[in-house]
Amino acid sequence: MKEVNLFYLSPNNTGGWVTFTAHLCRAFRAVGVEPNLIRIGTKVEDKFRNFGYDELYQNFSLHEALILKGPKLIVAAAKKYAEATRKLVEVGAHVVLHDPTELRNMPELIPERTIVIRRAGLNFIEGARFIRHPYQPFGVPRKVLFQAMSTSRIDFDKRTHLLLDANRLLPATHQIEIHGFENRLYTRFKIVKNYPEWVQSKAAYERAPDAAVRLLATAKLSVDMSAIVGDGGGTQYTTLEAWDAGAVPIIARDWLRPDDDMIEGENCLAAEDGASIANLIQQTTEEDLEEIREAGRLRLAKYHSPQVIGQQYVEALGV
Secondary structure (H helix, E strand, O other): OEEEEEEEEOOOOOOHHHHHHHHHHHHHHHOOEEEEEEEEEOOOOOOOEEEEOOEEEEEEEHHHHHOOOOOEEEEEEOHHHHHHHHHHHHOOOEEEEOOHHHHHHOOOOOHHHEEEOOHHHHHOOOOOEEOOOOOOOOOOOOOOOEEEEEOOOEOOOOOHHHHHHHHHHOOHHHOEEEOOOEOHHHHHHHHOOOOOOOOOOOOOOOOOOOHHHHHHOOEEEEEEOOOOOOOOOOOOHHHHHHHHHOOEEEEEHHHOOOOOOOOEOOOEEEEOOHHHHHHHHHHOOHHHHHHHHHHHHHHHHHHOOHHHHHHHHHHHHOO
């Protein structure tokens, strides 16, 4: 069987980088390529460790990583690993760039060996290859209990405070159920003093592959108000998980971009503040949602399936 070496260069064990890596492993297997998931440590270890999301990884020293045979792909690169990123790129590794903020922590990237996961990334790395997020649906049965839910990180760039603004305008039966891994700096300085109803460290959920989807399968709507300067237009894992679960995404209006993947009224809804979120939650009918829900599922199958994305990575890496 063909193999590919995937380097996860980050201490993070939750969030989009982890979810992406797990789905990418499944995408490679779907096209007959075995992924070797690697993290950089002080030495090569014989044992495999739990990466989460039903994946295993192995620790390698940087020296041993550099001399590994076969295609190399850096799937995530944090600031702490800038030197390792630079050296792996020098020996031919490809790099996945998730959003333009990561460029601060990267060496000069080689466009033909750079993959961006949203079309907006091409504005920063001209000549890069655009490959959408891989996603393998879980097929979780729906049982609607809530009007709306959020499963994104609770953080500055996710603007979770806008959801709390919406909840203050909504009756208890329609308030957004907020789940997610919490940046305690954000909640301490941005949330607690302004939203005393918030209780820290109560929102996290288990690190299982389908955990977010199981939560979202209980809601009509999924709310994620993410904003990244210079980015947007395409999907995030909260989007894909919502489509999978049948919870129609409400996204930030400033995330939308012309002629891109997220289209208001077709595969998502859009809001700009707490009041407009609350308005959508209260006034959108099931009839309004059904066509949007189906459009999301069709996009998952057409553009994000493991077979489709796996084949695109095989072509990009020359596996």
